[in-house]
Amino acid sequence: MERTRILVTGGAGYIGSHTCKALSAVGFEPVTVDSMVRGHEWAVQWGPLVKADIRDVDAMTATFEKYRPAAVIHFAAFIEVGESVADPATFYDNNVWGTLCLLRAMQRGNCPNIVFSSSAAVYGTPEQTPIREDHPLNPINPYGRTKLMMEQIMADFDPAYGTHHVALRYFNAAGADPDGGIGEAHNPETHLVPLAIGSALKTRGHLKVFGQDYDTPDGTCVRDYVHVSDLAQAHVASVRYLLDGGKSTALNLGTGTGNSVLEIIEAVHRAGGVAVPYENAVRRAGDPARLVATSTKAQSVLGWEPKYTDIDTIVQTAWRWHLSRKDA
Numbered sequence: 598m599e600r601t602r603i604l605v606t607g608g609a610g611y612i613g614s615h616t617c618k619a620l621s622a623v624g625f626e627p628v629t630v631d632s633m634v635r636g637h638e639w640a641v642q643w644g645p646l647v648k649a650d651i652r653d654v655d656a657m658t659a660t661f662e663k664y665r666p667a668a669v670i671h672f673a674a675f676i677e678v679g680e681s682v683a684d685p686a687t688f689y690d691n692n693v694w695g696t697l698c699l700l701r702a703m704q705r706g707n708c709p710n711i712v713f714s715s716s717a718a719v720y721g722t723p724e725q726t727p728i729r730e731d732h733p734l735n736p737i738n739p740y741g742r743t744k745l746m747m748e749q750i751m752a753d754f755d756p757a758y759g760t761h762h763v764a765l766r767y768f769n770a771a772g773a774d775p776d777g778g779i780g781e782a783h784n785p786e787t788h789l790v791p792l793a794i795g796s797a798l799k800t801r802g803h804l805k806v807f808g809q810d811y812d813t814p815d816g817t818c819v820r821d822y823v824h825v826s827d828l829a830q831a832h833v834a835s836v837r838y839l840l841d842g843g844k845s846t847a848l849n850l851g852t853g854t855g856n857s858v859l860e861i862i863e864a865v866h867r868a869g870g871v872a873v874p875y876e877n878a879v880r881r882a883g884d885p886a887r888l889v890a891t892s893t894k895a896q897s898v899l900g901w902e903p904k905y906t907d908i909d910t911i912v913q914t915a916w917r918w919h920l921s922r923k924d925a
């Protein structure tokens with residue numbers, strides 16, 4: 598029997614590739630569409646790769662005609678906050694215009710269901726933590742604004758065109774597939790866990806700890822690190838939810854536990870048995886002191902619960918990946 602196809606934009610990226618693996622494991626066929634500007638050929642292992650930019654409406658229309666997907670999972674976007682401040686035009690073009698082009702191609706292809714990557718960045722500086730989905734939406738940088746605009750565009754499209762969406766607001770994705778073979782490989786890398794591992798392995802210089810005087814127990818920023826395989830499972834559950842006729846919704850994905858930068862440094866030390874050389878540095882602009890999610894809504898809507906709730910396990914999977922990675 599033909600497997601139900603799911604079109605995955607950005608399927609050659611970090612969370613996208615883990616989601617393709619999870620889709621395939623439960624019988625879907627993931628069809629990756631990726632411009633390969635940031636994606637990796639080695640990360641596409643569970644279905645075909647269409648090398649195309651989502652803004653290329655002709656290529657996208659042809660892809661929908663060829664594969665007839667039942668739903669789309671939309672990861673393709675630029676993600677670095679600093680880059681979005683320096684070059685907002687590129688972010689609005691790639692993230693917002695790219696999403697509009699994708700939605701147009703979905704309309705032409707009669708595909709009404711989309712699950713997409715939103716971000717904790719839509720909340721801005723939290724008024725209280727843990728953050729619930731009804732927290733005010735006040736992004737403080739262009740990256741966060743592009744994600745909020747994407748949510749708003751989809752909310753407008755639903756009543757007008759009969760579409761359905763699930764916006765997944767991730768907190769800090771971390772870790773790697775425990776089976777090996779895929780993991781986090783951004784270039785340039787700006788995320789804490791891979792940078793700390795690189796410093797421990799001496800493939801990078803000292804890690805810079807951005808700010809030591811935050812209002813947190815040890816003075817460094819606290820984040821909610823959620824395992825990438827758990828995020829992947831939430832995407833699979835969201836696809837099933839929409840295919841079963843579920844209503845559009847926005848859901849936080851986090852573990853509900855916060856870890857400081859210094860706690861991550863210690864977890865990397867424990868995982869690898871090597872200390873992370875680090876130095877204190879000034880605060881990074883736009884970093885809130887504490888970002889921690891409540892994911893009870895994802896639990897009630899999707900039945901989703903993170904399997905990896907222990908920071909040591911999350912960091913161990915990242916460590917193993919970094920020792921084995923193909924492009925290090």
Ligand SMILES: O=c1ccn([C@@H]2O[C@H](COP(=O)(O)OP(=O)(O)O[C@H]3O[C@H](CO)[C@H](O)[C@H](O)[C@H]3O)[C@@H](O)[C@H]2O)c(=O)[nH]1
Nearest residue numbers: 676716718769787788789792805806807818820858881884
């Ligand atoms: O070299 C570094 C890198 C990071 N940090 C600190 O480590 C924490 C985590 O930083 P990351 O850059 O790994 O993650 P962010 O919380 O900044 O970013 C997350 O949220 C962003 C939106 O706010 C984007 O979605 C991004 O992709 C996602 O990982 C922050 O407190 C940051 O200040 C350091 O101290 N040193």
